[in-house]
Amino acid sequence: MAKTGSWPERGVVVAEGGGATAVWGECKGSGAKPYLAAVHLDGPQGPGYKCSCPSRKIPCKHVLALLSLWSQEAVDEREDRPEWVATWLSGRAARAERAATGTVAAPADPKKAAATLKAREDAVTAGIEELRVWLHDQVDTGLAEVPRLGYRHWDRMAKRLVDAKAPGAASLVTRLPQRGGDEHWPDRLLERLGMLHLLVDGYLAREGADERTLAVLRSRVGISTRTEEILGSGERVRDTWRVLGYRDALTPDGMRSRRTWLHGIDTDRPALSLTFARPDQTPDSPFRAGTEVEGELVFHPDGRRAVKAGSMTERPAARPAGGTVDQALDAHARALADDPWLEGWPVVVADAVPAQDGGWYVADAGGSALPLDTGSLWRFLAITGGRPTTVAAEWSPKTGLSLMTLWDDDGKAIAL
Incomplete structure (x- = not known):
């Protein structure tokens, strides 16, 4: 280089x-x-x-x-x-x-912005068309040879998508599983190939989609919108936003990300604040777990991600009411209907207790349970002593329930 x-x-x-x-x-x-x-x-x-x-x-x-x-x-x-x-x-x-x-930037020229987006979409479309042919080739060839394939097989297609300005689709290709001793690798591979195929079909048929679905498709292939543009033209929602907690993770390209989930008390609307940092740094934390902030959030076109607009009033928040495991799964199912490629969804479970049955779970008062991502298991056990509590977590069928915040007997929020 x-x-x-x-x-x-x-x-x-x-x-x-x-x-x-x-x-x-x-x-x-x-x-x-x-x-x-x-x-x-x-x-x-x-x-x-x-x-x-x-x-x-x-x-x-x-x-x-x-x-x-x-x-x-x-x-x-x-x-x-x-x-x-x-x-x-x-x-x-x-x-x-x-x-x-202290002056404010002039708004972008709508015609120029539309022309820029059109050029980007044309480039992405060419890459997605190539991805469709590649996906058909994988199915026609069959899965028998997959265990013998090296990373180059997947990386070649991913690099083509990067060159086509579709980094989101490229990331999905790089996540296609290798065998790696997992006896269920054929099922996992077919599932992820199917999700890629759904993205390809959805994006190529985007002309008939509503604005929210179109925004989701653009986001998933990797067409992002700058924060400056969001602040200038995004949907503004004023509410008192309860900060449920955050999760840190590494992106496929090595960056550190922080996903902070909020919930509008009056609007009953979830919001995701997403920040990034270099591998040796901690992402910014615009909100603190266990607090509530009053003010405006400006939403991205996908209706999920949001950034704060101006200053917000922060104060300690009371323990959220929470719900059952079944209610959490229903909320996740509704979110999947809008975005099938969703990585995770915020849930609040009341009267949650740790349970073990061949693995660790979080169970509600009715006995329904969700598998637990054990990253914060020991802190969960140490703080609660097995007693019922309210937990805020991010749910994903792939990784399980990832705890973000719990409330102790005195109603104090503890970030996990």
Whole structure:
């Protein structure tokens, strides 16, 4: 990657008084178009990075390779620079000036935004069409050869989807299971191939979908919406939002993510706050478990993810009422009807106790139970001593019930 041959176009932007201001380059990728990478070395808000690759790693491998070449003096000063470099640098300068003066950014040009989205969808469509052919090939070939296939078999298709600007679909391909000693691997593989096929069919037939379904399909293939756009045009909902808890995880590309779940007391509406950080950092926590915040949330088009709009009033929250295991499963089923690729769903179970029957479970007062993700099992047992309590958790049939928060005998929230 850090080879001059991989960067046919590269250069250093020099300030009027001398000294490097930015370094940029165009890296050959596996696709027809190169990856565009740049580093703002002395920006007013500190160094900044840009790359057209879909990786969420900050900085990505292309940026690091470019910096490596620059440190080896393999990138020369150039007076000329591509338009994309000039546009990016001027945009950073404008944002820094707005931040210093407290001014608000002008709304995006609707026509330009629509044209940009159309170009992105055209690229994604080509990748999804190729994925459909590939899926048919997997079924036609059969599963007998799968145990002998290496990771390259799956990675080749994933990389093609990345080049087609469909990182969400690429992530689903990389999660296709290997055999790995699991006797149920054929069932798991067929299930995930089926979910991919559903995404392909749904996305290619998106013209007839309603706005919410279209937003879900775009999100699942990897077409994201910037926070600035959400704040400018998203659905605003004012309520008192109870913070149920959060879960930390690693993304397929090595980033750390934090999924914080909230519930509107008046609107009875769930909301997901999603933040990311580098592998060596902790994601931001805009909300604290066991509290409630009063104010506005702005929802993404999928109606699930949300960001806060302005300041919010925070105060301690009372213990939530909770429900039964059956009610939790009903809520999850309704959510799956809107988004079949859902990773998890927030549930609150009242009078929950740990139970063991060949594995660990969380049971309600009626005896219905859900399998427990044992990551927080010992804290659960130590805090409750096996006594009934109210728990907030994220439920997934694949991983089980992942506890986020429980309330002790005094009604105090304890984040797990």
